Amino acid sequence: MTVSRSDSHRGGGGATGGLTNVLVANRGEIARRVFATCRRMGIATTAVYSDADANAPHVAEADAAIRLPGNTPGETYLRSELIIEAALAAGADAIHPGYGFLSENAEFAKAVLAAGLTWIGPPVAAIEQMGSKVESKKMMDAAGVPVLKQLDPAEVTADMLPVLIKASAGGGGRGMRVVRELSELTPQIEAAQREAASAFGDPTVFCERYLETGRHIEVQVMADTHGTVWAVGERECSIQRRHQKVVEEAPSPLVEKIDGMRARLFEAARLASEAIGYEGAGTVEFLADEKGDFFFLEMNTRLQVEHPVTEQVTGLDLVRLQLQVATGRPLPARQPEMRGHSIEVRLYAEDPAHDWQPQSGPVHKLDIPGTRGEFTVLTEPGVRLDTGVVDGSVVGVHYDPMLSKVISFAETRDEAAHLLASALQRAKIHGLVTNRDLLVRVLRHPAFLAGDTDTAFFATHDLEKLSAPLVSEADEKLSIVAAALADAAANRQAARVGRGLPSGWRNLPSQAQSKSYESRLTGKHEVRYRITRAGLEVEGFEGLELLEATPELVILQVAGERGPVRRRFEIARYGDLVAVDSPLGPVAVRRLPRFEDPADQVAEGSLLAPMPGAVIRVGAAVGDRLEKGQPILWLEAMKMEHTIAAPAAGVLTELNVSAGQQVEVGAVLAVVHSEEQE
Known part of the structure; x- marks a missing residue:
């Protein structure tokens, strides 16, 4: 150079x-x-x-x-x-x-x-050459890097399906669509172009053959202005949703078990970097199969979201190296070796159980126990947190819903997975629905622990089970009892008279007190309880003993087959939201008023806006007969398009929005009168 x-x-x-x-x-x-x-x-x-x-x-x-x-x-x-x-x-x-x-x-x-x-960043010429994924693949092919053949969207035929539509100018899952039916090609290209234009300012898209399963392996490169090119290490990022990475790790389990694969990957990454005279930090991405064969996908001429796992296993501060290279300093004489294992998960404000629906609103609390450092390379096993939010932050609708990256570092892969799963389960994340439960279940899944991951992981291993709550229904009910007792203690503490007496205490048996809550998972719960001379009585529970109840802490002793077990519940309140954290799993419920306002009720079949956003297209009219799952309208929020579809077959009886209209979360967009109602 x-x-x-x-x-x-x-x-x-x-x-x-x-x-x-x-x-x-x-x-x-x-x-x-x-x-x-x-x-x-x-x-x-x-x-x-x-x-x-x-x-x-x-x-x-x-x-x-x-x-x-x-x-x-x-x-x-x-x-x-x-x-x-x-x-x-x-x-x-x-x-x-x-x-x-x-x-x-x-x-x-x-x-x-x-x-x-x-x-x-890298030289302008390198950005230009890699900026077009169409042209970059031609260049990599000429340089001897294995590539997947690109397809002209206009020439795609049925026998070429499935194909993947990709944005030429960006990544991160924006502007990406899988097409399995030829009739869907044109509308999906148009949708991908809109997303690409919104996210990157460039609507150009292209197609390539879509491999239903594969391993997403990438190599971190770092090059200085004096001719040195490092292949710093590889990462595996196979577990994805909507073509966006969710779990990343270094080193790759696949590369670890295939002799010679790491050397071939590093050589291909160096070839790619040298072919364009690269400088600075970059990532060469490949799609690999179980035999160890791999194909060039793209080169990201920037730092990657998942760079912390490489930092953890090499001890490097990649941002520091970027700054040094930008001022002409050479890389150190010796490239570090990888040691230990690091896993990163992306904590998103989204609901995996409902089509990965993004969430918006306040983050009341974010506390990851055992965090040893933020934005820094750990030298001992532990958890690192790289986060864009703090307690009180508000997640809006204009940007990606990622809250934080939680990263573990340990001597072995098993230890790193268990450490990260434990930290996430015990984390206090109050205010928004997140993918936390899914992440924990992935990290503890036998296939993940065995290193058997690919890009179809969520399709293969039943997304419904993976996204299920960590807490069981029985334990959720017990947590809601704790919430009711803590609320009673809070009411008593706020009382002007008799605040020293336990709430609801009676010398003689009387009618039970009740408090009502709603869980988004299991619906409405009414807790009916008495506190008498004999102790706590809760309808539906036997052998429950109250040891302590304050507004923030409830300790219960629960009868079990092998004897009583003491359970500790921590409670936090934010308006009508009550968050209960315990080793049983996190629970969040809404406190219901004693008397419901009729004005707050919505008609059966109402479709509510899941988030604030803009209506970009309407695909049905009042009076149309709809099939279950048929799109009614499309919302744009958080740089993605979201389809609002008919929940059941029926007739569209009400449509309250039009294209271009901004809507708030909870707004009634439309009403579908189902065939069952008819």
Whole structure:
């Protein structure tokens, strides 16, 4: 590599003496991650933020923060001219793009350099060459890297199915669709183009043969401006939903068991990097089969979401290396060896049991027990947390619903999986539905522990069972009893008279007290109980003894076949939301009023907006007869399209929205009068 190429990172001046102030052209967890390394290196930081992110943690942590007016990515984080103006206004001398948004946009990189700023990323030419997944595969094929043949959407025939539609300019599952029926090809291409345009500003998509099962293996590369190219290590990211990774680990279980596969992967990754004169951090992604054969998918010319697992098994700070390479420093003389095992899960605000429906609203509490550090490489076994939210954060509808990355590090893969599963089960996550239960069940699944993972994991192992609550129905009922007793204690504590007496205590038997709750999993629960001279009596429970009850803690002794067992329940309240945490599993319920307001009732068959969003298309009209599952309208929220479909066969009797309309969560979108009602 020549000196002129090393200058491709630098703008007009100040970078040669080292970086002094870095603007991160991103938000949330990745902005906080880069800031953490900058602080360790004594470099000042600048944040940019949309109106929706005005109170986000990354804004508070930066030395300077510049507002980007608006909420959507198109108004804010995708506006390169606004970001460069912000960097100049704050006195930043470099821009780190993070991942997503403009991180793989060659025009943005050019503009950064033209403004005299240091670009913390690969050369513009490398971004351009890898930015088009169509052209990049041709180049990799010529370089001797194995590739899957690309298909022109206009030439796809029935015998080529299934095919995968992919966005040429981005990743992360945006703009990706699997097509198994030829009649679906055109509408799915149109939907993929809309998503790609919204997420990346480029609607270009292409097709390739879709392999129903496979192993997603990627190699982290790091290259300096002096000719050194490291293949730092591989990661396996096979467990995915909607083509977006959910569980990632290093090293790969598949690569570990196939002799010579790691050397072949590393050689292919180096070939790919050298073919485009790469510099900085990047990832070469492959699709592999169980025999160890693999095919080039794409090269991400940026840092990856899952980079922490590579950091954990190598001891490297990849962001630190990015910053050093951007100022012309060479990589260390010796590349580190991998040690131990690391697993990362992406904690999303979403409901896997209901088509991965994203959630929005406040995060009242996020507490992962056993966390040894945030945004830092652990040197001993433990749990690392890289998060974009803190207690009190609000998850909006404009961005990806990922809350945090929870990462374990241990000597062995089994230990890393058990450590991470335990931390997640015991975590206090209050306020939103998340995929936490699914993650725990995956980490404890026999197939996962055996290393038998592929991209069809959720289809193979029954998503309904994997997404089931960690707590059993019986234990949920016991947790709701604890909630009722804690609420009674809270009421008594707030009372002006007789607050020292237990709530509901009677010297003589009397009518039971009752409190009602609603669980989104099992519906309504009424807890009927008495506290008498003989102790606690709860209808439906035998041998239940109350040992302690405060507004925040209830301790019960529960009768069992082999003797009584003491159970401890921690309770937190946020309005009518009651969160109960115990070793039995997390439970969240809504406290119901004693008398229901008729105005709050909705008609049977009503379809409610699952999240705030924009109606982008309507596919039915009042009076239409619908089949079960037939789409009625499409919402856009969190950079994805969501289909609102008929829950049963029937007639559309009410349609309350039109294309372009914004709706709030819980709004009645439509009403379907089912055949059963008829």
